[in-house]
Amino acid sequence: MNQYLEFAIDLADRLQGQTGTNPSVGAVIVKNNRIIGFGAHLKKGESHAEIQALKMAGTQAEDATIYVSLEPCSHYGLTPPCSKAIIDSGIKSVVYAVKDQSLKNSGHEMLQEAGIEVSHEPSERAQALYNSFFQQQNTKLPFVTLKISTSMDGKVATDAKESKWITSKEVKQDVLNLRSQHDAIITGGMTVREDDPLLTTRSEELKDPKRIILTQQSDFNEELKIFKDENNPVIVMSDSNHFKVNENQNIEIVNKEGSNLKNVLYQLYEAGYAQIMVEAGPTLVSKFIEQDLVDQLIIYQAPKMIGGQGKYQYYQTNDVYPLSNSKLFKIISTEIIGGDLKIILRKK
């Protein structure tokens, strides 16, 4: 793999989680083996990666090569097409890693027709960055990651309400990082009432996600910490028509149908939330799994056995499913973090 294309992919990777329903893209411009410009798409509605890089390179861009993690766009969206800007800049050649299946007209062809050398150098790592973006183009649903912290035998709490202490502090830090890579976190009213969580990244260096609570009740206790931050109001979706915001609670009500999960997800995607993580208790977690709404599963398993008869297990359904009807995933990777096992799985 070309080192400059690798750098462009690194940039795209670095910016994941802050471009909303847009893909995260990196671009690097090189002339005579020297990098003369680079950039990345920072936020939906703002400049694309190629434009940032061209701006840095200025007039030097003439006869240079631009490396981009994703095929340059060819359409007028919120910003003019990057392919046009590349042509106007006098760039000599374009190298990109992933073909943009969502483009009506190929950027590759548009550039080629303007006399630019274009080459597609496929990269698995870059492809993995855009899987969820391409999926969303079809489904119009956010990419949903379900995060579960559990004992080896599938329990997420004990009678002593110890759900926070099942996994290690290193796992907690990993979860804070995960939050920063998502546009929003969905949780359930019960989790908020029982655990009083913040669901932020607890770091000034990490971007906080939007926090979304699905509840069937009509208000929340005034003192809950999650509602205290006036700079980051919480979205509440309640099934109650009479949801009441108490004094000093920073809450936005956006929907009265918190229990129709697929509708909730359509609505969130339309509002620009493309990467969503679910951190919730067994009731909500089980609904997401049972309704096939989980694209990615991140399970932290602590090497301990809690036992019991079924209480506190993260996946609960009325009946035991036969294997032909069980929910299938594929293991993508495993890693040991602070003595616990992190397993990443994707919907099969």
Add this chain to the structure above:
Amino acid sequence: MNQYLEFAIDLADRLQGQTGTNPSVGAVIVKNNRIIGFGAHLKKGESHAEIQALKMAGTQAEDATIYVSLEPCSHYGLTPPCSKAIIDSGIKSVVYAVKDQSLKNSGHEMLQEAGIEVSHEPSERAQALYNSFFQQQNTKLPFVTLKISTSMDGKVATDAKESKWITSKEVKQDVLNLRSQHDAIITGGMTVREDDPLLTTRSEELKDPKRIILTQQSDFNEELKIFKDENNPVIVMSDSNHFKVNENQNIEIVNKEGSNLKNVLYQLYEAGYAQIMVEAGPTLVSKFIEQDLVDQLIIYQAPKMIGGQGKYQYYQTNDVYPLSNSKLFKIISTEIIGGDLKIILRKK
């Protein structure tokens, strides 16, 4: 690590599971950079590794170096001490990987006093081979491995009795190999009655373990496959004083106390079973975990969710344990086999 010592450790590794309560040991003899003899301990009561290697080397052993995975023994047991045989052979130097903590008199010193150069080159891999042996010297209990094949959410069966089909065929092969590395398999009467398993290695190339069934009932159906092999009779430990062996069943009754697990294990160790694997249903599995009798846990997790309310989960106790009382393990390794996750854990 010295290549000859590595070879000696390989030999010890290769022979694991057939030396009973004796440690598996490999030995390699080298002279002028040529291997002139090697051997391993094949079976309790037969020659030790050093003796096998000395026999192959013959008179060439004089002035040679012997590499051994474990410190040569210094005591008269079922066979004369290896250290004496090494001294008598004229060997010039001895290199070993693991200090034998179970020796009353150090083999290292005995050799040194006879004028032989002795060096201890520690190896983590070799150390891992002898952990269970050293443990047994103290506890007089076999090393117990509990094997579980489960869905990601901890279920080992469905209403349609699909326990055999939860994990992949590659996992099944891995389990057959595991069986060959154990002196005996323990299972429960219920598993035998419901699944009619063989619990063999199904291969002429792999050693079959002794099969042991713990039951509270007083007989087994005549047709069960496990009792058909007259060359490998099954040990049944029943709580019933009137256990009845049916015609054509190859059964040895050795105990009337199948439900006192610790006693069962003491008795099996005394009878020479040092490496035992438990393959059973939730009732027996839960007893082994709850009574802290599991040294090693091998879990195969299929990336699927079966659901339900607690039925078929492999670990079932009357109450949910608080974390301070949960059963703790340590993750040793993970591996993906046929799309499923194999996790090896040790008691913490």
